[in-house]
Amino acid sequence: MMIRLLIFTFIFLTEISVFADSSFPAHQGESPWSFTVIDEPSDTFVVNDTASATIDQELFSKDGSIYIYVSIRRYVGKTDANGYLLNVTDLVANGIVSETASIIIPAFDIDDEPFINDFYDCDGDGKIDEGLQHEVDEVFLNDEKIGILTGDSSRWQLNTFTVDIAKIKFPSAPGETAINRFRVDIDTANWDVVLSSGAVGCGTGWSTAIDWVGVKYEAASPVILVHGIRSDGAAFVNFQAGLDNRYVASDASINLIDVAKPNPIPQGCPNIPYTNSISHNIEQLRSLDPSDPPSIASIAKLYGTDSVHLVTHSKGGLDSRGFISSLDGKPIEIPLGFMDGVDVKHDLEVLSLITLNTPHQGSVLAAYGVEARQLTLIQARQEGPATLLPAKAYEGAYYCDLTPARASEFIASTKLPDGLQTASVATDADLDGDQEITDPFGGPDESAGYPPLPLVSNYFANLLYQLTGRVTDVTVTVSADDKITIDPTFTSSFQLNDTIVTKKSAGLYQTYPIEGWNHLNVHSTENAEIIATDAQQESGAGMVNWRLR
Numbered sequence: 001m002m003i004r005l006l007i008f009t010f011i012f013l014t015e016i017s018v019f020a021d022s023s024f025p026a027h028q029g030e031s032p033w034s035f036t037v038i039d040e041p042s043d044t045f046v047v048n049d050t051a052s053a054t055i056d057q058e059l060f061s062k063d064g065s066i067y068i069y070v071s072i073r074r075y076v077g078k079t080d081a082n083g084y085l086l087n088v089t090d091l092v093a094n095g096i097v098s099e100t101a102s103i104i105i106p107a108f109d110i111d112d113e114p115f116i117n118d119f120y121d122c123d124g125d126g127k128i129d130e131g132l133q134h135e136v137d138e139v140f141l142n143d144e145k146i147g148i149l150t151g152d153s154s155r156w157q158l159n160t161f162t163v164d165i166a167k168i169k170f171p172s173a174p175g176e177t178a179i180n181r182f183r184v185d186i187d188t189a190n191w192d193v194v195l196s197s198g199a200v201g202c203g204t205g206w207s208t209a210i211d212w213v214g215v216k217y218e219a220a221s222p223v224i225l226v227h228g229i230r231s232d233g234a235a236f237v238n239f240q241a242g243l244d245n246r247y248v249a250s251d252a253s254i255n256l257i258d259v260a261k262p263n264p265i266p267q268g269c270p271n272i273p274y275t276n277s278i279s280h281n282i283e284q285l286r287s288l289d290p291s292d293p294p295s296i297a298s299i300a301k302l303y304g305t306d307s308v309h310l311v312t313h314s315k316g317g318l319d320s321r322g323f324i325s326s327l328d329g330k331p332i333e334i335p336l337g338f339m340d341g342v343d344v345k346h347d348l349e350v351l352s353l354i355t356l357n358t359p360h361q362g363s364v365l366a367a368y369g370v371e372a373r374q375l376t377l378i379q380a381r382q383e384g385p386a387t388l389l390p391a392k393a394y395e396g397a398y399y400c401d402l403t404p405a406r407a408s409e410f411i412a413s414t415k416l417p418d419g420l421q422t423a424s425v426a427t428d429a430d431l432d433g434d435q436e437i438t439d440p441f442g443g444p445d446e447s448a449g450y451p452p453l454p455l456v457s458n459y460f461a462n463l464l465y466q467l468t469g470r471v472t473d474v475t476v477t478v479s480a481d482d483k484i485t486i487d488p489t490f491t492s493s494f495q496l497n498d499t500i501v502t503k504k505s506a507g508l509y510q511t512y513p514i515e516g517w518n519h520l521n522v523h524s525t526e527n528a529e530i531i532a533t534d535a536q537q538e539s540g541a542g543m544v545n546w547r548l549r
Contacts, residue, residue, distance in 0.1 A: 023333070023345040025049065029056045029211035031106035031156040038104055041344050043074040043305045043336045044219055044549075049212040050340045056211060058108065059186060062203030066184040068213045073304030073337040075174040076219050077249055083169035083178045087247060092165070094247050094536045095547030098218035101168050103139075103146065103161040103182075106211040110151025111135040122202035123195040130196075133189035135206035140183040141167055149184070149208065156211070165217060174251070174302045177337070182213050218548035221307040221351055224299050225252040225523075226285070228314025228358075229398045232256075235313065235523060242528025246536060248546065249303070250311075253294040256281050256319070259397045267374045269400035277397040278410060281319040282326055288334075296323060297332050297348060306334045306346035309546055310353050311531070313523050314501070315398055317358025318410060324350045325414040352421040352544035353509075354531060356522050357498050361505035362407030364471050365391065365464070369399035371476035379484060386463055388476070388486070404473060404505075411508065423543035425527065426506035428496035429465060429518035435494055437462035437518075447499075449520030461499050461518065468497040498522065510543050 024041045027034035028050050039045045047070070050056065054066040076097050078086045085091060092099045112135055122129045137149040141163060151157035169178040187206040194200055223243060225236040233252035243250045259274045269275045287295045300308050312320045331347040338344065359366075368391040372380055380392035400406055416422070429437060431444040438446050439458050447461035473489040495502040500519040512534070514527055535546035 023343060025340050025342045027212070028340075029106075030209075031108065031158075031211035033106050033156070033158055033211070035104075035212055035214050037158075038214055038216060041339055042346060045214060045216045046070055046072055046337065047212055047214040047339055054210075056209065058207050058209040060204050060207045061186040061188070061191065061201075063186075065186065066182075066208075066210055068182045068184075068210065070180045070182065070213055070215050071337060072168070072170055072178045072180065072215070073176075074219060075171045075176075075222070075249060075303045075305075077170075077247055079170055079172045079178075081172075083172060084166060085168075085170055088164075088166045091247055094220075095538065096220045096247050096249075097165055098548055099165060100162050101165055101215055101217035103141065103163060104214040104216065105139065105149070105159045105161075105182075105184075106156055107137070107149045107151055107159050107184075108156050108209040108211070109154050109206075110137060110149045110157060110208055111153050111206055112148070112150050113152075120205065121196075122190075122205060123197040123199050125195075125197040127196040129193070129202065131193045132202060132205055133193065135187055135208070136189040137206075137208050138185045138188050140185070142169060142181055143183070151208075168215065168217065171304070174299075174304075180215065184208070184210060220248070220546055221305055221309055221549055222299075222303050223248055223250040223309045223311055223546070224254070224296055225250060226254055226296070226310060226312040226316035226320050227252075227256065228312075228316045229396060229402075230394065231313070238525045239311070239523040239528040242525040243532055245525075245529055246532035248532050251294075251299045251303070253299065254285070254296070255293055256284055256316075257293065261395070261397070265373055265395065269370060269403075269406070274397050275400040278315075278318055278322050278401045280397070282322040285319060285323040286326065286330075286332060288332065296320075296350075297334065300334050300348055304336055306336060307349045307351050307549060309351050309535075309544070311356065312354065312358060313356045314358055314519065315402060317353070317355030317360070318401065318407065320350075320353060320355075321414055321416065322410070324353060324416055324420065328415065328417065350420060351549065352423070352535075352546070353416075354423050354425070354544060355506070355509065356425045356527070357427060357501050357506045357517075357519055358424065358508070359402055359407055359501045359505050360411050360508040361502075362402050362404035363501050363505065364404065364468060364473060365500060366399045366402035366407075367404065367474050369395065370403055371474055373399075374476065374478060375484070379478075379482075382484075387467065387474075407505075421544040422509035423531075424507050424509040424511045425514050425517075425522060425531075426501075426503040426511050427498045427515055427517045427522055428503055429461070429498045429516070430496070431516045435469070437465045437499065446516075446518065449518060464499040465497060468500060468502060469494045512543065 035047045190202040232255040236252040285296045333345040372391040380388040447457040450457035471488045475487045498519040534542040
């Protein structure tokens, strides 16, 4: 026994230095094992090492039970009123949470072997109390017994219990904390023993001490949804419904704010904040300032996690790519909770990026927008009512970053981490293959999501579809006598598109077999379910893996 203990101690003590620079308190206590022999404290390995009046003390049953509270901030999914996960069977099947959790408890001086009781007078009446039993220390989690401590006399032993995940309390909402109460009842086999004096119970028989308690489990990282231009998180309401159907924890509260328009708006794309909207949005997505709107970083903090998945729509895919790339040189520490009154922090990691019709090679519509900056509204109305007028009317900070040249340059200049999983949705909005957006009275409604004026909606949707499919770039010149010339560059063949972005531009990463959606309805419930089902494959063979981490 002693040789095994020494070998065990040596193996694990050599590992303690692995996490020496991490942001959690150093181990306190007399056991030979720091909690780091199990893992680094995190959102899925939570530890109480000192925050208990009954921890690190050798106690008898007369001193009462040992109480240790372990806090969990990681939001996993919906719970009942007591903090226990609902739909546990489905959560486990979908890879949202592990089926079990491990409870780790270093305990001292557990005399659990049967013995010949010929030496102890518990009640002090001068007679040996022959009815005394060997030590039994019962462990309870949230008032339910989970096992009995094991060990040896005057030695430390690392006890591990495996419990059903349904016995662990989790936060009922992001930003909340669940408290799991551990209780050790000491020497329970001798609570009701009749002593030689007639007294009942021996409170000074066997004693024990607990160094720390850890709870370790696995959970899927939440999905954060990042919208595109002229939009907000509400655009994902249908997509979130699909994720909810697959029990995926998601958040669509990001609402990116454009750079304020200068007056006057400069022509072209000078190097000013207004024309560098991706850089502006990256900083918004990084912010941990509680006074700022929600960001990727602040949502991760709210969920109590250091890892997230991103699903992005349109330009949100470019903004998010820039955000991920920025983490390489400027990591963001996410507070995951408290351990003994000290923040436990880890660097934020994005595990996967999915883009929904993101213009990785830009969109010709942005080129029209940049060109329209040199025109007055009257000029745009007179010379290009079908092209330049809407471009002028929808003026925004995003135009320069979404031009084909600028977007392509951005993709080439940003490096993503090697371990990042990526996938794209790139759709053709034409459902019946006639290379037109069809009138809903004569065929499938290919303009669903556009303003609800069927004929008008189809007219404008088809106008965009034809323009995006047939033109790659445009130049507008204004002569000295105010004559306006529109010079489009045409494609060599029609490019399938979603009315705003071509499939070629959207399909940067491996692409889901999803078709028939336009730019305004691609974030549908159906598509969310397709993506989530693929990501939750038990084999991990999906385009990205949203299962346990």
